[in-house]
Each structure stands twice: as C-alpha cells, then as structure tokens.
Amino acid sequence: EIVLTQSPGTLSLSPGERATLSCRASQSVSSSYLAWYQQKPGQAPRLLIYGASSRATGIPDRFSGSGSGTDFTLTISRLEPEDFAVYYCQQYGSSPPRFTFGPGTKVDIK
C-alpha cells in the first residue's frame, strides 16, 4: 500500500512569501491520480489541484502543482491571508481501488 509523506509538517511564512510544499510517495504514483486539497479550521477540504498540475475550477493561479513519479510539489507563489491553512496531498491506486492521504502540511503566519 502506498504511503504519502508530506514535508515540512509546518511552514511558517509571511503574507507575500512563496510556499513550497512537498509530497513524497513510497512508490511511483500516476500523475493523473495525485491531488492536493486545502482545509481551513472547521471546514471540509477543498480541491486545489488534480492530475498533479491542473488547477480546479475557481482556484487562483498563485497555486500550482508539479512533479511526477514519487515526488510532487504544491507551490503558492505569493501567500494571501486566506491561504493560511492545512494542505493535504492524496493519491488514488486503482488495483485495488483505494485512496491515501498524506499527513498534511500546516502553513501558518510567521
């Protein structure tokens, strides 16, 4: 079973700074099946990126995803106040069908 590791656990940054979040898989993952979600306190997760690099509908272009194989990255080019949240990567394995989430990276205000 594939295990996702996210780093760092917490990222302390100021508004306007660039955030780089890492998601590493224990074995190769299809880019088509790698997604990123944002979760704010008391809210459900929100889809940001699917297919490793495609932004979901309505997601600002300061969010971008990249990577392949076992290493994936979510980048927030310039942090806005509303971007301080927890970010999860998620992968889908088709044989057998199952989903795995990473432990999350918290982006908080420095």
Next chain:
Amino acid sequence: QVTLRESGPALVKPTQTLTLTCTFSGFSLSTSGMCVSWIRQPPGKALEWLARIDWDDDKYYSTSLKTRLTISKDTSKNQVVLTMTNMDPVDTATYYCARIHIWSGYTYFDYWGQGTLVTVSS
C-alpha cells in the same frame, strides 16, 4: 449544483454500530461514472479514506477497516449509507462524504459535504 450533506448520531457508545447517511443532490448515482466515498478525520489529525460505492454498485473498503464497514446506496432517495460496527473511542472523528470524479482520466474528490462529528463515549 452539487451538494452533499452528512447526517447521523453525534454520540455513540463503545461497541455500538454507527449508521451515517449522505444525502446528495445535483447528480445521480444511477449515472454511469458516478461514485461516492466516505472519509473521516479524527480531531487534529489527517484525513482517512473509508469506503467507496459506484453507480454499478461496486464497493471498495479501506483495508484496515473493511471488516467493520458496509456501504450501500438508495438511488431513489439520492442517499449513500455507511455503517461501522463495534465503535471505539478511537473512531471519534468528523465523517465526510464526497463525490469522486473518476472520468476524463483523473480521479479525485471534487465535492465534499460539511462533515458530521461523531463522538464515541460511554
């Protein structure tokens, strides 16, 4: 407009069976390619996928919890039901249902309910 809403008891006792209902609108689970999952999140912890049901009634479960989980659907009511047996305090979590986007070569959760907090305590 796609919406999902979870409902069920807020408090269950250890060893009891939990039954949660996901009521959705904006799509039909009788349409080819439609799938719904349950995901949970203990307080302050990460998300954990639990189960999935497809339009053709195929069902898939988390390996670690499959002996305790049953997922079913009522297409006429636009509902998906999850039962979890032998509840334990470690099962205390917010339980979410979410639609799975599984077409166009990608797979991800595109719409989520707001979640329902279930506490397991005597």
